[in-house]
Amino acid sequence: MRRKVTLKQIAKELDVSISTVSKSLRDSPEISEDTRLKVQAFAKLYNYKPNNIALSLKNKKTKTIGIIIPEIVHHFFATVISGIEQVANESGYNVIVCLSDESFDKEVINMEMLANGSTDGFIMSLSKETQQKKDFHHLQEVINQGMPVVLFDRISNDILCDKVIIDDQLAAYEATHFLISKGLKKIALLTTVDYVSVGKLRTDGYLNVLHDHGIEVDENLIIRIEDTEHCDEKINELLENKSIDAILAVNELFAVTAIKLAMSKGIKIPEDLSVVAFTDGIISKYSTPTITTISQNGIKMGRKAAEMLINRLELDDEEDEHYKTEIIETNLIIRESTKS
Amino acid sequence: MRRKVTLKQIAKELDVSISTVSKSLRDSPEISEDTRLKVQAFAKLYNYKPNNIALSLKNKKTKTIGIIIPEIVHHFFATVISGIEQVANESGYNVIVCLSDESFDKEVINMEMLANGSTDGFIMSLSKETQQKKDFHHLQEVINQGMPVVLFDRISNDILCDKVIIDDQLAAYEATHFLISKGLKKIALLTTVDYVSVGKLRTDGYLNVLHDHGIEVDENLIIRIEDTEHCDEKINELLENKSIDAILAVNELFAVTAIKLAMSKGIKIPEDLSVVAFTDGIISKYSTPTITTISQNGIKMGRKAAEMLINRLELDDEEDEHYKTEIIETNLIIRESTKS
DNA sequence: AAGCCTTTCGAAAACGTTTTCGTGTTGAAA
């Protein structure tokens, strides 16, 4: 078992100093061609590679990005990671992933752990609990230390940093408008509780478009679901007690659940009921019927977030303080769950 | 912008030596209670946290695990990461994720990058290209250096290390047996090309069970799909030209595609055609009809892999050389796509 | 032969820790 070889060992073996070895390997003109070649040959033979940890300590740069997301078993977040990884890789960065599991405490612990030298910056999406508590001291701490942070999707206006989001409100507006344009009036909304930022914004978009078209808002058609596990009951209730034309769901899961329940009651999709969902993921593409969705390009979001972060890292002209919020465009992907 | 405070700064501020500060913070009895409390108070005030990089360099341990997988936008891999992260977190480890994108070169590059000090060990699943080329020098290199490696799912017998897999062959055998027990005889197989280890094993299981039941193997019913993108054509061909009772698919995608195509031809599921798929993911649970699957518990696989790796890392009684292969049990989750 | 530039290399600091070992001071015992 050959352990990794270090500069010191090479130096000893060749009876030169450590500096000479280091300079030789970096093709410094200070070193004669003779010894330079000798050292390089030896290094190649023993497959020398500089130790990243030592380099990180010296350069005060780790070339790694910390990602903290609520969960990874969620297609959207997986695509975002994928996007981040792409551009990180292109720029020689690694990504270290931590999951908050929607828990504030885990988010804090993970962040403090990574902030102590492990990463150069953060890309993150807030946990539900964090959004609810509105406690961002861990983020503020990190930002104060001069580490750049980029928030995506689940953000907060209370934090000053770069952000990348979709225009949730506009997307909800347009999607609902699409339904209205098909002559549908009684449109239900399956959303989350209000403290989830994107849920709130999507709800606002829905409300605005109804208002703009002079459609009266029926609070009974707005279902705020706290716990994804038991969404069946509330949706069932909606389908049984209210006669509705269409549903706008803030995620795929609500949509596919509604469709299944509706079909089991003999409601025909899209003839009797049209359904549009946020998040263009696996389910929408493969369910029956396929679901019309608002695409939320995770890859693009991830790439953008990584670009913004790396930009700040490389361009160390210090505090730019001029934070930007990038908006990733969405588009409606029309499939079988809506009337044509 | 307060930068992170170091031992040196605290020492200077309090006019003591670095050693005194370090010892005070670690509650060494060498230090008088007086100075100890003084130092601790100061450290707390300035929120001192030891620098991970410096610790890593000193201890020659990074407390991070390198994960290299073909892609993350794939529910199974996401669940495995989730499992790994769970136990890693419990033991104070971080995970750094790299994607090979099914490319041999990217796998090698990522591995070399992480092997130079960034991680203490690896958990990985081989890329298709690597399995095809059967070139494992990068893995061998790392193992020779004394870094533990745990392979999961896509493994190779040519590499000596810990492994965690499901018994693909047995699972395929049992799933096919289930179909046969329902009186079905003409069972088609949708699989991958043979160099993908799990594809090969599942194919073998299928072949064995047919042989054991004296059912003649019809090579025309075995569809080896290279490119997931264009699986439609080959499946279409199968459905049109052959009369079949059932399908065993080595992944969800093949299964749901087959079901959709079949239904569009008026073939009823499960009355006319039963379908069983490997990988119990999102699609199977939400498609219509829901799909009977062989569950492949990614969380459990990830947890097991992480446990094995961390075990080797902590228990440094040197080369145990006694590598184990853990087998995660599967079970058939019966849903609507098969006759009851 | 004296001075000076080039060439070639090594010593040492620095990054932030932990830990071993040494050392000075104090108090008590002889």
Added chain:
DNA sequence: TTTCAACACGAAAACGTTTTCGAAAGGCTT
């Protein structure tokens, strides 16, 4: 008064790099 242990602390090495600076040796010009 001397000796010795206990106590409290600091110096320095080590982890593996890179880089600055100094220095030795050789050759060249006067």
